[in-house]
Amino acid sequence: MPTATEQEVVVIPSETSQAETQEPTNTQVPEETDTPTPPPADATEAPAGQEPNIRLKYGGGQFLLINISDHVLDISQLVFEQELPDGEMLVFEADLWRRNGADPTSTFENTCFQLLTAEANQTLPSRDECRQLMGWFRSNRPDRYFWVSNRPTAKFSVYVVNQTEPLATCEIAAGECLFYLPEE
Numbered sequence: 001m002p003t004a005t006e007q008e009v010v011v012i013p014s015e016t017s018q019a020e021t022q023e024p025t026n027t028q029v030p031e032e033t034d035t036p037t038p039p040p041a042d043a044t045e046a047p048a049g050q051e052p053n054i055r056l057k058y059g060g061g062q063f064l065l066i067n068i069s070d071h072v073l074d075i076s077q078l079v080f081e082q083e084l085p086d087g088e089m090l091v092f093e094a095d096l097w098r099r100n101g102a103d104p105t106s107t108f109e110n111t112c113f114q115l116l117t118a119e120a121n122q123t124l125p126s127r128d129e130c131r132q133l134m135g136w137f138r139s140n141r142p143d144r145y146f147w148v149s150n151r152p153t154a155k156f157s158v159y160v161v162n163q164t165e166p167l168a169t170c171e172i173a174a175g176e177c178l179f180y181l182p183e184e
Contacts, residue, residue, distance in 0.1 A: 052179050053068060053073060053181055053183075054066070054067065054178070055177075056168075059175045060117075061116055062122070063114065063147045064112050064115075065078075065107075065112055066111075067107045067109055068110070072106055072107065072109070074104070074105045075094045075107050076095045076104040077095070078160065078161075079094070079158070079159045079160070079161055080092045080147070080159075082147070082155070082156040082157075085151075088143075090146040090148075091146060092146055093161070097137055100135075103134070104134075107134060108131075108132075108134075110130060111133070112125060112134065113135055113137075115136070115138075115147075116136060116137070116139070117140075118138065118139065148172075151172075153171075153173075154173070155169050155170060156169075158179060167181060167182075
């Protein structure tokens with residue numbers, strides 16, 4: 001539950017300036033393990049003839065969502081969840097990228113959104129991987145770090161708001177997950 005001292009920063013990068021971030025807090029993040037990295041998970045089967053249109057890349061304190069399709073996608077209704085063994089939920093809603101003007105309803109082809117833990121050093125994706133970073137969000141709330149775990153079998157799921165069936169279930173140790181986001 002948020003407290004009055006928690007701070008989060010959402011920045012929409014421009015081509016001419018580097019945005020400042022607030023000084024991170026001393027938030028505990030689970031340590032990385034030396035577990036071998038399995039190949040990327042193709043999380044769900046796309047409908048017949050449909051290729052995955054979203055790539056998720058994650059590790060340590062960074063998470064990246066990339067539109068790998070050749071058209072605009074609305075990712076604003078995506079919800080990412082990891083259920084911990086004690087039943088606690090780690091959750092991030094993609095609509096939070098909307099803060100400070102980012103528009104997750106218009107995620108253009110080969111563009112991306114980034115999510116960072118409070119302690120993460122931001123690494124910008126290569127232009128081959130992501131033509132433009134549409135926005136990024138730094139959170140000091142560990143209950144939003146759904147892609148972070150020291151359990152080798154940990155997974156997170158991707159849902160559409162108010163849907164009970166996941167679009168994808170991704171292995172955290174894989175560091176990458178592909179899935180198909182149905183288009184309207």
